[in-house]
Amino acid sequence: MRFGQQLKQSLNKEWVFYYIDYEKLKSALREHHAWDHDAEQAYIGQLDKELDKVYTFQRVKAEEIIRRIAASEKEVNDAVASAQQETQGELSKEAEEGFDLLEEDLSDIIADVHDLARFTQLNYTGFQKIIKKHDKITGMWLKPVFASNLQRKPFFQDNYDSYVIKLSRLYDIVRTRGNPIKGDSAAGGKQQNFVRQTTKYWVHPDNIVELKLIILKHLPVLVFNPNKEFNEEDAAITSIYFDNTETWELYQGRLKKTEGAEAIRLRWYGGMSTDTIFIERKTHREDWTGEESVKARFKLKEKNVNSYLRGEMRPEQVFEKERREQKRSEKDIASDEQLAREIQYRVLTRKLVPVTRSFYHRTAFQLPGDARVRISLDTELTMTREDNLDGRKRAGDNWRRMDIGVDWPFKQLPAEDKELFPYAVLEVKLQTQAGGEPPQWIRDLTSSHLVEAVPKFSKYIHGTATLNPKRIKLIPYWYPQMDVDIRKPVSHKFGIERPGASNDISTSGNLDDDSDDEAGVGALPTANGIDDDDRLRRLREARDAMEQTEMDRQRDYGTLTNGNDPNTLDIEERVAAGRNRDDDYPIYDSDSDDEDDGYEAAKRKGGLTYYKKWAEHHAAIVGSAIWTGLNKAIPKPTPTDVGDGGFALGVPTWKQSGEVKRFKAPKGKRIHVPVRVEPKVQLATERTFLSWLEFSILLGSIAATLLNFGDTLSFAAAWAFTIIACLALMYSAGLYLWRVKKIRERRAVTYHDKWGPSLLCLGLFLAVSVSFGYRFGKGGIEGGLKG
Numbered sequence: 001m002r003f004g005q006q007l008k009q010s011l012n013k014e015w016v017f018y019y020i021d022y023e024k025l026k027s028a029l030r031e032h033h034a035w036d037h038d039a040e041q042a043y044i045g046q047l048d049k050e051l052d053k054v055y056t057f058q059r060v061k062a063e064e065i066i067r068r069i070a071a072s073e074k075e076v077n078d079a080v081a082s083a084q085q086e087t088q089g090e091l092s093k094e095a096e097e098g099f100d101l102l103e104e105d106l107s108d109i110i111a112d113v114h115d116l117a118r119f120t121q122l123n124y125t126g127f128q129k130i131i132k133k134h135d136k137i138t139g140m141w142l143k144p145v146f147a148s149n150l151q152r153k154p155f156f157q158d159n160y161d162s163y164v165i166k167l168s169r170l171y172d173i174v175r176t177r178g179n180p181i182k183g184d185s186a187a188g189g190k191q192q193n194f195v196r197q198t199t200k201y202w203v204h205p206d207n208i209v210e211l212k213l214i215i216l217k218h219l220p221v222l223v224f225n226p227n228k229e230f231n232e233e234d235a236a237i238t239s240i241y242f243d244n245t246e247t248w249e250l251y252q253g254r255l256k257k258t259e260g261a262e263a264i265r266l267r268w269y270g271g272m273s274t275d276t277i278f279i280e281r282k283t284h285r286e287d288w289t290g291e292e293s294v295k296a297r298f299k300l301k302e303k304n305v306n307s308y309l310r311g312e313m314r315p316e317q318v319f320e321k322e323r324r325e326q327k328r329s330e331k332d333i334a335s336d337e338q339l340a341r342e343i344q345y346r347v348l349t350r351k352l353v354p355v356t357r358s359f360y361h362r363t364a365f366q367l368p369g370d371a372r373v374r375i376s377l378d379t380e381l382t383m384t385r386e387d388n389l390d391g392r393k394r395a396g397d398n399w400r401r402m403d404i405g406v407d408w409p410f411k412q413l414p415a416e417d418k419e420l421f422p423y424a425v426l427e428v429k430l431q432t433q434a435g436g437e438p439p440q441w442i443r444d445l446t447s448s449h450l451v452e453a454v455p456k457f458s459k460y461i462h463g464t465a466t467l468n469p470k471r472i473k474l475i476p477y478w479y480p481q482m483d484v485d486i487r488k489p490v491s492h493k494f495g496i497e498r499p500g501a502s503n504d505i506s507t508s509g510n511l512d513d514d515s516d517d518e519a520g521v522g523a524l525p526t527a528n529g530i531d532d533d534d535r536l537r538r539l540r541e542a543r544d545a546m547e548q549t550e551m552d553r554q555r556d557y558g559t560l561t562n563g564n565d566p567n568t569l570d571i572e573e574r575v576a577a578g579r580n581r582d583d584d585y586p587i588y589d590s591d592s593d594d595e596d597d598g599y600e601a602a603k604r605k606g607g608l609t610y611y612k613k614w615a616e617h618h619a620a621i622v623g624s625a626i627w628t629g630l631n632k633a634i635p636k637p638t639p640t641d642v643g644d645g646g647f648a649l650g651v652p653t654w655k656q657s658g659e660v661k662r663f664k665a666p667k668g669k670r671i672h673v674p675v676r677v678e679p680k681v682q683l684a685t686e687r688t689f690l691s692w693l694e695f696s697i698l699l700g701s702i703a704a705t706l707l708n709f710g711d712t713l714s715f716a717a718a719w720a721f722t723i724i725a726c727l728a729l730m731y732s733a734g735l736y737l738w739r740v741k742k743i744r745e746r747r748a749v750t751y752h753d754k755w756g757p758s759l760l761c762l763g764l765f766l767a768v769s770v771s772f773g774y775r776f777g778k779g780g781i782e783g784g785l786k787g
Contacts, residue, residue, distance in 0.1 A: 062158055073170060220367065238359045250352070266279055283296075319337050378424060421462070457478065
């Protein structure tokens with residue numbers, strides 16, 4: 001949708017005169033036939049007037065919201081005090097009605113915050129697009145000049161997190177009628193070993209505020225210290241991941257999800273002055289083992305981290321003070337000490353060093369002391385390099401670099417040392433009882449237009465692959481599609497609604513430029529002539545295919561426990577949306593070394609290598625031409641062309657014009673598509689080979705029996721069956737060895753056998769035909785019957 005049209009549909013009708021007059025500014029660019037200095041100055045004055053209008057209104061509305069929140073806080077406190085003075089038992093009708101009015105008033109304030117955030121986003125986008133249009137039409141460069149004006153009137157830099165936290169606390173009090181759930185909100189202080197079912201999503205920056213406001217109406221913001229005024233630094237979380245920079249074994253293990261794969265990281269909450277560091281180890285367990293993947297950690301003082309990692313401080317010294325104070329049981333201390341011993345041993349023996357840092361601000365939504373439903377939203381996600389490679393001392397001998405802290409976006413760092421992730425990351429963590437089902441609002445949220453499902457997304461994997469392009473050759477499946485815009489139209493009615501009104505408008509659609517002479521200046525780059533919609537659809541199909549694999553695995557193991565029906569989809573599987581297509585090869589092409597590139601390289605090198613490549617190259621061309629000709633010669637039914645309305649007619653015309661079947665990996669890299677390998681896969685491969693072997697032995701026995709008859713016909717038939725048996729034996733052995741190799745490498749290839757059974761049937765048909773043909777040729781039908 002073009003931006004001008006989107007702006008008209010998305011604006012708040014009550015604020016219509018305070019938005020940027022985008023159409024007027026666009027028309028002004030075409031009024032002057034010759035754009036001169038006077039026209040430029042007049043246009044700048046017009047822009048300044050629009051900016052002043054937007055900035056003034058935004059400031060006024062922000063101050064109004066602050067006053068309304070303060071007034072609501074007083075009313076809520078009065079209502080709670082009045083309710084506590086009443087007799088024990090249910091609230092009176094008047095008190096209940098009072099809380100209902102307060103809840104409605106807070107919902108109205110939440111809608112105002114949502115509308116103001118959307119107002120800010122739309123106007124900021126409008127100014128950016130009109131400046132871009134100005135620079136293109138007039139040939140004059142206005143962008144850097146107007147950027148300074150925006151900095152003087154930064155209407156787009158309001159901190160909505162403070163609104164969210166205050167509204168969350170008030171709404172929780174009103175919703176619980178003055179009895180909010182209390183519990184321990186410590187930042188991991190008592191969480192030693194815990195397991196959660198986690199699903200991950202990307203959230204476009206345009207949808208972040210709306211998403212937070214939706215969630216706070218169901219879960220309160222988890223505040224670790226409610227007595228302290230909100231500080232943005234308190235929401236910062238930083239993790240440093242360790243690996244061996246020669247083998248990258250931890251990266252490879254986490255990417256491939258091999259059994260027992262570990263991730264070792266050091267994490268702290270808040271700024272660089274934080275004294276408590278958490279040493280963590282995440283261990284992946286395959287489901288067939290009967291164990292759960294687990295994260296375990298222990299605390300360590302920052303001043304002791306270097307000596308611990310170097311092996312100078314022994315694990316028993318780490319917990320010496322805790323043992324003296326006896327604040328925890330000896331069993332817990334011994335468990336942490338064993339963990340500390342194992343991590344230290346791995347760091348020293350595997351030569352693990354810091355490689356990647358992840359930084360983000362986290363907003364967590366959870367009932368205090370109740371981890372059954374926990375939602376976290378990580379914004380300003382940034383990955384930075386911590387290694388000392390390329391001749392640069394980033395961390396030096398220290399366990400972390402000290403030239404950055406929480407000063408996002410880390411302008412002091414060179415571009416090659418940081419990766420500013422373009423989206424927020426939403427994690428939905430559930431702990432449901434067997435047979436339980438996630439709440440309906442979570443299912444609505446995760447299937448809405450506000451989020452994009454990205455199964456198995458990892459900050460560490462993405463950051464390490466992005467920051468080390470020359471060292472990391474195996475990349476995650478989402479890596480090649482990072483330039484695809486994930487915004488999408490509203491799929492169903494879901495979002496912030498003002499009490500007594502409906503709001504079906506969302507700004508989450510892709511905002512293209514609406515120039516008359518261009519197809520969309522603001523559109524994202526395309527690859528291989530494929531537009532963003534086609535590429536995004538293919539990316540989502542890849543994610544859905546992964547989820548479908550997970551669903552099939554769970555169904556095979558009987559672990560789908562949502563509701564009474566074991567075949568119902570859980571929250572993570574629901575995003576699969578029933579992909580049912582018979583693709584004969586993976587959606588991603590992991591072979592980065594193009595065949596043509598190898599031929600050209602051999603051509604430059606010359607010699608025997610060139611002649612070998614030349615023969616392979618031309619053999620492939622001839623084989624492809626022959627196969628194409630044979631394929632065209634075979635008569636086939638022609639499908640009816642139903643045009644673009646295929647879906648409306650009930651015909652799934654999923655293959656669109658210009659669509660590619662595979663995503664190519666960047667030069668020198670391979671895309672890793674997670675393939676789950678369980679013992680039953682190996683056993684199925686062996687059973688298949690044994691079945692072929694059994695069939696080959698049976699054919700060999702038939703051939704040996706026919707030899708005993710001694711005549712010419714029996715001899716010919718015996719030869720025919722012997723040849724078929726030998727070919728079947730060699731084919732099945734080769735296929736078995738190939739499958740075992742691909743399973744061991746966890747390659748996403750086509751494992752089903754398309755040709756073997758058909759060729760075997762054809763061979764048996766020919767062998768029998770030889771027998772009958774030989775007999776009938778010798779004695780005719782009557783002779784054949786006598787024989």
